[in-house]
Amino acid sequence: MYVAVKGGERAILNSYDMLDDYRRGDPALPELTLPQIQAQMPLAVSRVMAEGGLYDTHLAALAIKQAAGDLIEAVFLLRAYRTTLARLGSSIPIDTARMNIQRRISATFKDVPGGQILGPTYDYTQRLLDFTLEANRHTTPLAPADEPLAAAMPRVTDILQHDALLQAEAPLPGDPAPFDLTREPLSLPAGRDARLQNLARGDEGFLLAMGYSTQRGYGNTHPFAAEIRYGSVEVELFVEELGFSVTIGEIDVTECQMVSQFAGNADAGPQFTRGYGLAFGYGERRAMSMSLVDRAMRATELGEAGDAPANDQEFVLYHTDNVEASGFVQHLKLPHYVDFQASLELLRRLRSERDAHADTAGVAAPDASTRPAPAPAPLPQAQEFTS
Amino acid sequence: MSAIQPLLSVRNMTHTWDGVHGCRDIDFDLFPGEVLCVVGESGSGKSTLLQAVSYQVTPKFGSVWYDTRDAGFTDLARLTAAERRMLARTDWGFVRQNARDGLRMQVSAGANIAERLMAIGDRHYGDLRAVAGEWLSKMEIEADRLDDTPQQFSGGMQQRLQIARNLVTRPRMVFMDEPTASLDVSVQARLLDLLRQLVTDLDLAAIVVTHDLAVARLLAHRTVVMRGGYIVESGLTDQILDDPQHPYTQLLVSSILQS
Amino acid sequence: MIPAHVHPAAPVERDPHYNFGYLDESTKRMLRRALLKAVAIPGYQVPFGSREMPLPYGWGTGGIQVTAAIIGANDVLKVIDQGSDDTTNAVNIRRFFGRVTGVATTESTRDASIIQTRHRIPETPLGKGQIMVYQVPIPEPLRWLEPSETETRTMHALAEYGGMHVRLYEDIAQYGHIATTYDYPVMVNGRYMMRPSPIPKFDNPKLDHSPALMLFGAGREKRVYAVPPYTSVKSLDFADHPFTIEQWDECCDVCGSTNTFLDEIILDDQGTRRFVCSDTEYCAHHAAGAEDKKEPAQQRAAAARVDASTIGHIPAGAAS
Numbered sequence: 003m004y005v006a007v008k009g010g011e012r013a014i015l016n017s018y019d020m021l022d023d024y025r026r027g028d029p030a031l032p033e034l035t036l037p038q039i040q041a042q043m044p045l046a047v048s049r050v051m052a053e054g055g056l057y058d059t060h061l062a063a064l065a066i067k068q069a070a071g072d073l074i075e076a077v078f079l080l081r082a083y084r085t086t087l088a089r090l091g092s093s094i095p096i097d098t099a100r101m102n103i104q105r106r107i108s109a110t111f112k113d114v115p116g117g118q119i120l121g122p123t124y125d126y127t128q129r130l131l132d133f134t135l136e137a138n139r140h141t142t143p144l145a146p147a148d149e150p151l152a153a154a155m156p157r158v159t160d161i162l163q164h165d166a167l168l169q170a171e172a173p174l175p176g177d178p179a180p181f182d183l184t185r186e187p188l189s190l191p192a193g194r195d196a197r198l199q200n201l202a203r204g205d206e207g208f209l210l211a212m213g214y215s216t217q218r219g220y221g222n223t224h225p226f227a228a229e230i231r232y233g234s235v236e237v238e239l240f241v242e243e244l245g246f247s248v249t250i251g252e253i254d255v256t257e258c259q260m261v262s263q264f265a266g267n268a269d270a271g272p273q274f275t276r277g278y279g280l281a282f283g284y285g286e287r288r289a290m291s292m293s294l295v296d297r298a299m300r301a302t303e304l305g306e307a308g309d310a311p312a313n314d315q316e317f318v319l320y321h322t323d324n325v326e327a328s329g330f331v332q333h334l335k336l337p338h339y340v341d342f343q344a345s346l347e348l349l350r351r352l353r354s355e356r357d358a359h360a361d362t363a364g365v366a367a368p369d370a371s372t373r374p375a376p377a378p379a380p381l382p383q384a385q386e387f388t389s
Numbered sequence: 390m391s392a393i394q395p396l397l398s399v400r401n402m403t404h405t406w407d408g409v410h411g412c413r414d415i416d417f418d419l420f421p422g423e424v425l426c427v428v429g430e431s432g433s434g435k436s437t438l439l440q441a442v443s444y445q446v447t448p449k450f451g452s453v454w455y456d457t458r459d460a461g462f463t464d465l466a467r468l469t470a471a472e473r474r475m476l477a478r479t480d481w482g483f484v485r486q487n488a489r490d491g492l493r494m495q496v497s498a499g500a501n502i503a504e505r506l507m508a509i510g511d512r513h514y515g516d517l518r519a520v521a522g523e524w525l526s527k528m529e530i531e532a533d534r535l536d537d538t539p540q541q542f543s544g545g546m547q548q549r550l551q552i553a554r555n556l557v558t559r560p561r562m563v564f565m566d567e568p569t570a571s572l573d574v575s576v577q578a579r580l581l582d583l584l585r586q587l588v589t590d591l592d593l594a595a596i597v598v599t600h601d602l603a604v605a606r607l608l609a610h611r612t613v614v615m616r617g618g619y620i621v622e623s624g625l626t627d628q629i630l631d632d633p634q635h636p637y638t639q640l641l642v643s644s645i646l647q648s
Numbered sequence: 649m650i651p652a653h654v655h656p657a658a659p660v661e662r663d664p665h666y667n668f669g670y671l672d673e674s675t676k677r678m679l680r681r682a683l684l685k686a687v688a689i690p691g692y693q694v695p696f697g698s699r700e701m702p703l704p705y706g707w708g709t710g711g712i713q714v715t716a717a718i719i720g721a722n723d724v725l726k727v728i729d730q731g732s733d734d735t736t737n738a739v740n741i742r743r744f745f746g747r748v749t750g751v752a753t754t755e756s757t758r759d760a761s762i763i764q765t766r767h768r769i770p771e772t773p774l775g776k777g778q779i780m781v782y783q784v785p786i787p788e789p790l791r792w793l794e795p796s797e798t799e800t801r802t803m804h805a806l807a808e809y810g811g812m813h814v815r816l817y818e819d820i821a822q823y824g825h826i827a828t829t830y831d832y833p834v835m836v837n838g839r840y841m842m843r844p845s846p847i848p849k850f851d852n853p854k855l856d857h858s859p860a861l862m863l864f865g866a867g868r869e870k871r872v873y874a875v876p877p878y879t880s881v882k883s884l885d886f887a888d889h890p891f892t893i894e895q896w897d898e899c900c901d902v903c904g905s906t907n908t909f910l911d912e913i914i915l916d917d918q919g920t921r922r923f924v925c926s927d928t929e930y931c932a933h934h935a936a937g938a939e940d941k942k943e944p945a946q947q948r949a950a951a952a953r954v955d956a957s958t959i960g961h962i963p964a965g966a967a968s
Contacts, residue, residue, distance in 0.1 A: 010734045011743075081700040086666065187695045187870040190798050316796060326868050329705030330785070336707065336737055340730045340767045340926055343912055344829035344848040347894055352823055471806045478808075493814070497821055500814045507817065508810025514820055514886040536821050 025070040039063035048254075048283025049073055053324065054080030055184065055203045056087075057253050057282050074205075078325050084184075092179070094238045094247055098257045099157055101233040108158045109227040110261065116155035121232060123286075158229040159259045159276065168261060168274045190316055197299055197319060201292045202280060204322030210287060212312045213294035220310035221298045225260040225277060232256045232284055256281045258289035262297055264304055275304060394456055396421045396562055396594050397442070402451030404441040405618075412438040413618045415451070421561065422592045426605035426626065428641070429615035435598045436566060438615070442596065443483060443564045444473055455562075478505060482555030482563035486570050488547035491554070492539045498525065498550055499535040505558045524553040529583065545576035549583065556591065565597040569604060581607045602641065606630055614638045660746030669716040670748040675699055679717035679872070683863060686874035691836025692804070693787050698870040708741055708766060709867030711783035715745065715764050718779065718863075724752045726760035731768035731909065731926035738766070755929050767830075769851040771908045771930040774860035776877065782845040784866035787873065789833045789843045809841050812884060820889055829894070835882045836875055844881075850893045850909045855881040898923040903935035 026033070040047055040063045050062040054077045062080060069075035105121025108114050120126070162168035180195040183203075188196060201209065215221065234254050238247040260277040277297025279289035299315050301308035311317055321327065395418035405411030412434035419425050429435040441448040444465050453465045458480060465473065477483065485491040492501055502521040503511075511517055522532055528549040530542075539547050548568065555563060568584070569577040585608055588595060597608060605612045605626050613623040614635065622635040633639045669676060675697075682696040701709040719725065725745055729738040733755040741764065742753055754760050757772040764781040774780065790800045793811040803809070812833055819827040832849040836842045844855060845864060855862060855875060862875040875881060885891040899906045901922040908930065910923040925931035 008734050010736045010739045014736055014739055014743075078700075078704065082702045085700045086670075086672075088672075184697075184699075186697045189695065316798070320797075325700065326705045329707060329709075330868055331706075332704065333706030333785070336766075337730045337735055338767075338846075339911060340848055340909070341830040341846050343910075343926075344850070344894060346912070348825070348827060348829050352825070355824065474806055474808070496814055496818055499821060500817045503817060504810050504814050507813035508808065512813075512885075512887045514817060515888050517817065517886075518821075 025068070034067055036060060036063040036067060039066055045284060046071075046073060048256075048281070048285045049206060049288070050076045050080060051282040052285055052288060053077040053203055053205065054084065056080050056084045059283075074324050074328050078328070081325055091239055093250075094240060096235045096237060096253075096255065098231065098235060098255065099155075099160065101155075101231055101235050101255075101257075102252075103151055103155055103231060103233040104254075105232040106155060106229070107227075107231075108229045110158060110229075114158055114161075114229075116152040119151065155231075157231075157259070159261070162228065162261065162274060166273070169264070169276060171276065171278075188319060190319075192315060192319060194300075197315065198278065198280075198296060200319050200322055201295055204292070205324035205327070206285070206288045206291065208322055208324070209291035209295055212298070212318060213291035216294050216298045216310065216312045221301065221312050225262045225294060225297065227290065228259045228261045230256070230258045230286060230289065232286065254283050256283070256285050256289045258286070258293045260290070260293040260297060275300065393420055394462065395419060395454075396423075396456050397596075398454040398462075399442055400452050400454070402438075402441060402448050402453060404437055404446060404448045404450075406446075410434065410437070411618055412441065412615070415442075415620060417613060417620070417623065419562070419594055419596060421594055422588075423611065424588055424593075424595045424597060424609045426609035426612040427596060427598045427615060428600070428602060428605050428612055430600055430641075433615040434618035435600075435615050437618075439564055439566055439596065439598045443477070443481070478508060479558045480560050480562065482552075482560045484548075484552055484555055484563060484565040484568050486567040488539070488544065488551040488571070491551040492547065494539050497536045497538055498530070498542070501539065501550060501554050502557050505554065509558065520557065524557055527587075528553045529579075543576075544572050545580060548572060548580060552584070552587070556587065556593075559591065560593070562594045562596075565595060567599055568597065569601070570599070584608060602630060614641065660743045662750030663747045666748045668721075668749055669719055670701070670744075671699060671713065671716050676717045679713060682872050683714065683717065683874060686863070686872050687861070687876050689840070690875050690879050691834075691840030691842040691873060693871040693873045695870055696872055698867045701867065703740070703744065705868035706785065707737060708764075708783040710865030710869075710872070711764050711766070711781050711867075712741060712744070712865075713867055714781045714863050714865035714872060715762060716748075718781075719745070719749055719751060719762060721749070721751060723761045724754050724759055725749075726754050726757060726763045727765075728763065728768060728770070728927075728929075729766040730911075731770070732928040734928065756933075757929060767846050767848075768909070768926055769847055769854045771905075771925070771927040772933075774854075774858055776859040778860040780860055780862050782847075782862065782864045784843070784845045784864050784871075785868075786831075787843060787864070787866040787869050787871040789841045804840060807839065809835075812841060813886075816884060816886065816889075820886070826885065826889060826891075832891075833884050835880075835884065837879050838882075841884075842873060842875075842881075848894065848909055849883065849891070852881070852883045852891070853893065857881075896923060900925045900931060900934075903931045905931065905934055 040059045043063075043066070044059075046066055047059050047062045050065055050073055051057050051059065053074075054062065054065070056062075058080075061083065062076070065076035065079040065083075066073070068079060103116075103119060103121075105123060106116065106119045108118065159168055163170055174193075181193060181199065183196060183199050188200065192200070217225075232254070234252045236249045237251045237253055239250050240247040258279040260279075261274040262277065264273055264275040275297065277293035277295075277300075279292030279294075279296065281288045281292070295312055295318060298310070298312035299318060301310075301313040307313075397419040399415050399417050402415040403411070403413045405413075410432070415438055417425070427435045427438060437446075440446050442453055444453065447466070454462055455465055455476070456462050457476065468476070483491070493504070499518055499521040502524050503517040506517055506520065518535070522535055525532055525535060530546055530549060534542070534546075539550055542550060548571075552568075569580055572580065581604060587593065588608070595608075597604065599605060609626045611624065612626040612629045613620045614629065614637065615621065616637050622629060622633065622638045629638060630642055633642050667673070671679070678697055682694045686692065686694045698709065698713065701712055703709055703712060715725070725742070727733065727738045727742040727745070729735040729741075732738065733742075745751060746753060757763065757770040757774075760778065762779050762781060763770065763774075764783070766783045769780065788797075788800050789812060790803055790809075792815070794800050794803065803811075816826050816828075819825065828849070830848045831843050831846040832852055834842050834844055834852060834855065842864075844852060857878050857880065858875075859877050861877055864873045864875075866872070883891040894909070896910050898910065900908065900910060901924050903925060905925055909926045911926045913922045913924055914920070915922060925934075
């Protein structure tokens, strides 16, 4: 007689122990510390903060350590933690024009007020593995520059806007509060605020691929990078009791503004239109991809063709979230044997009927097709009812 | 004056999406069992006219009235979106130029035809299949193609299938947008013949948009000629084609004779 | 396989760092409002602001959020997956609720006030006052026909369901039968078409006029829907191809049941197979009761084979 297997709970607890062991690795090696991760893997920390939707380098580092370096798993941890946090209020929109610049470049002009500041970038390195990093390398502290950065670093897009060459971005009439995806479900058509929030939390790989597609002919935007800037901005909260705003902290952000040409229509003459990208921490690839996809999703609003995948708001917005995507893809690991049993039963029945038909020569059942079955017959419900 | 109620009445209708292109000041009546052809070159506004009259877009000005089965002669603007959608699925048909746009390509011919019946509540598989089979033969398609998908059909067959799909609920009016334009010339003639037969057998009213005067000659009782968004001439098809009054119509007709 | 020195699982302790039910009170309120709307419109999908949960999307976050919104200190919770309380995901979810509510849990269907489930309805008939919470991957029955959400919402609003019957027609044309065997679409209260979640069609009849309240949660897709008690739930079919449920030639190898959903277990390389009740609690309960009668399993199986003659049958030891 068959005896059912039990012990699922014990197996789970054992798996926790094994996971801990896997994550820690060889106990003879020094354990990773959070300050090390924060300081020496700042780009990983930036990505986790951006996709986690939470600015906290310490927590992001913890998530990365707990996730053993799996960044999507780390994002999941941070998102789940974020759900439990209380909301104290909303900040005033950050003013990137007043950013403490670390890096600032523009591809649209040779020189701009304040200059092109390269900052800490991989852009001009040769991608040759540096074997001196195999051992700890002594680094000399950075000497300060001869001159400080210019005080005035106006955004290139503000300059273009001043000459009415670039579409202005005005708040909606009545200046309503922005939509919050973490509180309400997305509904289509989605406003620009919801779209930008969705992209800001979206998987960098997906944004990169979609942005790339627009450059390869799936969409027609011919973008220019008007400005990319990275540095720190102040976060200010308006305090009712005081009647003015108070700076509660500083965060690093990366901002990208792309401009694309727009032919104009009956109401407006030709202008440049904007694609906008913003990321927590240092995430240039992310901000650039985001701005390409932002602009692509505006295609139909601007009277353009809009038939490429990146133009399809529904397609883009529903697939940016890697926590959702990861969950659903990986849920296939869960037991599905009841539904599989149902499919198996049907398949056996269909095969036995088919064999029965083959035996009784040439007499077809009244409502079955008289044509030979197309080979191979697709398995019933191949895709639609996956679970 | 005839006491027959028009099936469709269009009054002072104008529709444009960019202020430049579209149709203007459109005025006509369509009677039960009557085929009206809207003839014009590309850019004449004939497709916009069809879209606006069938309320796929809401006309900017003017009105469209239809003699509904339940509520009599009604201004379509007064119906809810749900009621218009129901009308479009039961009492109207819409045949698109490209059959692929009006069919479910991944689903069998039988299901394509039977869908409208299923949508209004028919629940007997055997009966649905039988009705679909009847329509296939009406459309001169072999009965054993019932379970094939339209992917496996020729262009002419796909178009005939699209028509069957639209006619299965016995609509009283059908809109057709260049029904033969995507087909080979040899196939066109056969389809037009079939359409002419169906229109008579089923007492169908139809508005057929076409750039091809031959289609008008074969199918339509009356014809309107469009140019630059306006109707420049209208009347009995034979009169228009044999004795055109408007210079533009004369040009159209004469270029046909030369080619 | 499991080392002897591993201690059996101790009951999970209530973690005081988290609010009762994990979600904050305003989120629970938002969910309950959505659920009330769902109950008021049986079968209609109500959007809700799905929160990030500590379990992945696709692993039951919708069901978990629904349970978290309705569970109270006096509730008794049962969690099953594939009909069993002991599957890994059911264990995980039960532990989660233990940690964030400290509410009593049970394996007994009769004793539970809330039953969260993945892919099965328990065999034991449900009673008035019980609530079933279903985990839903894809809530939209028309999704296969129409990928666009805006279009499917319009189709529901206008009750344009013809396309669904097209699917069933195609199955009959191609296979001679309707080929859907789980997540089988239903009409609720004669108005809205609904997906009952990937329960086998065997379980669909249990939804019709049940005394229990049925709540459905789709976390990733951010929808909830409901079937109030004593509501009509009809599986789609044709008049000449009526809806039928699965049947087996075998009976359960453990308890001898002939009218429950059976799991197939492969025992060896030769393909020897046994069939066991998917609902492990029902099976254990039934076996305990039947032991008094001392009827060997083989005799019961023989009796089942003699009676088995209706359509929808798998021949025993079917060709593999």
